[in-house]
Amino acid sequence: MKGHQVTIKDIAKMLHISPSTVSRALKDHPDINPQTKKNVQELAQKMNYKPNKVALSLLQQESKIIGVIIPEIIHHFFSTVISGIEKVANDAGYHIIICQSNESYLKEVENVQALLSSNIDGFIISMAKTTTRFEHFKNIEEVGVPIVFFDRACEEVKADKVIVDDFNGAFKATIHLIENGCKNLVHFAGPQNLTIGIERKRGFLTALKEKNQILHDYTIQYCDTFEHAQNLIPELLLKHPEIDGVFTVNDATAIGAMIAIKKLNKHIPSDIALAGFTNSFISFMTDPELTTVDQKGYEMGQNAAQLLLNRMQTYDDYDPVTTVLSTELIIRKSSVRK
Amino acid sequence: MKGHQVTIKDIAKMLHISPSTVSRALKDHPDINPQTKKNVQELAQKMNYKPNKVALSLLQQESKIIGVIIPEIIHHFFSTVISGIEKVANDAGYHIIICQSNESYLKEVENVQALLSSNIDGFIISMAKTTTRFEHFKNIEEVGVPIVFFDRACEEVKADKVIVDDFNGAFKATIHLIENGCKNLVHFAGPQNLTIGIERKRGFLTALKEKNQILHDYTIQYCDTFEHAQNLIPELLLKHPEIDGVFTVNDATAIGAMIAIKKLNKHIPSDIALAGFTNSFISFMTDPELTTVDQKGYEMGQNAAQLLLNRMQTYDDYDPVTTVLSTELIIRKSSVRK
């Protein structure tokens, strides 16, 4: 039989006093008789009374909950970010409610609506790959709930952002590949409606230019998944056997490429050097270990949460802040030729 | 300036009618004048009215939220389970709120308390490694909120459970290693306060017995992390060079062992055959690819959520159900000797 949590009313009835007295006694309000206080506090303790957050949420119009919308929780990068968010949020007395968009625009809109009607105090969002309209974010803005974007930000909405220096990370990785002797580099790029896709490609191209490399018609390939890379590598290397280096927009794609390259009996890094982006924890479990750009997931989560907490204090008429975390090139065996 | 979500009261005021009429109009109640209905519904649509879930939650004593407590979200297995839970939960109109215990008993208790006071409709829990007391679960039981445990279940509490057939999975993997010629197997076992630790070890030992293998004093090692395996392998192989096969309680441990073994210039599988447990998505990215036992994370999540939804219908005086998902041995190169 379904019981229920002990409420202030229960305690009030048992002690034959009013709920308001109980409420004040529990908060150690100076107006309350010390003996009454003692009675109330002892009984509350004994009955394991815990204030009902839903009632508080309704009354105070704040839920102490932060809504997090991400593409997919199973990606290590995102779960790392969530860990960072949760740490900071919990320390400040907040809980997080997590929704996945599964890279679907529609699911993202649904999630926003659902969270909005749950009195969420703030949003932390990383956009779906397929999102190209932004009314749902504008809705949040209208209601006056702060948003912080991370990694994949929406430029059309007034909001704080945490991103990594994608350009520079890609630039550094590409320079590193060229300095290790790559003459015919290829970039496996991400979708160009996401800043990360654009910026990483830009970093790659800028490095090529700086080092006076030739740009072929096959230099940029749009490919950002493990499976696609596995399929793409054989046909690409058949047509262009001169390719001697690949820089991918993320680690999973790099590893897909790695497996395909090894299947073709080409050696990494001597035949083809390889670098990814993310520094996910699989990158040091591959053979050879993968050179990659650390995307600072945990820090990103912490930063996003902190930014949101700050913004919740001072929401009126603010200037959005964009925090850019510096990336770090992690050099491992997949790219180093002696 | 912080606005607010449109409420029934706002609509009522604008149309000079009472909130109750608005409420009924929105639900298409037969008592309401068709013209009034039309006015209300149109205005609600225009103003993007969404019912306030917090108010509903307070009134109806149900939140349409499921609380999920897991050790660590960054583990691929757990994020896979969460995906499965979310799928089923969302389809039934529920949302999930995720808390991590970080394998800490204290954090687990905190999470339970916090969720309890948020009018959560049900719990899905996988216990922390360090949890040996169960009052917090009993608390949930007293309040009458259903719990479903998955993977790491608590035997002392009346609750539904979803587990995999750990015993059988471990048994099959061990038999497979022996049939591939292993004579001196070692098991890297998990903590013995968790069912999974106990059952996997039991499966291993039963297979050894069935195949008349000798049990050495070093056959069982308590080691269940990537780092620990990396450290343990060198000293273990130095002392016992006759070891020719390792079965680990999870994949991360197996990969730690794999890296350490390769560093010692031993060949996998010909010198040492290797099998893990989980079938995490890294297992087919290693070199050689890792033989492992599929733990069915996504199915487990779906099952747990479905079990919980069912239990929420019929909570009174029930007999707990335990769903055992069958495990599947995934044979890859790390264990196959021709």
Add this chain to the structure above:
DNA sequence: CAGTTTGTTGCAAACGTTTGAAACAATACT
């Protein structure tokens, strides 16, 4: 014309909590 029925709307309570204001008794001051 009195009474009933029908259609439509509003009132009030409820969920659990907080909080300003009112209420009350007991004590102190003039």
Add this chain to the structure above:
DNA sequence: AGTATTGTTTCAAACGTTTGCAACAAACTG
């Protein structure tokens, strides 16, 4: 004795929604 002060407690409203019941007018019945 009358008034002010103090200590303690309760009342009532609020947050947004739902819902049984009351209220009212208009139309119908006998």
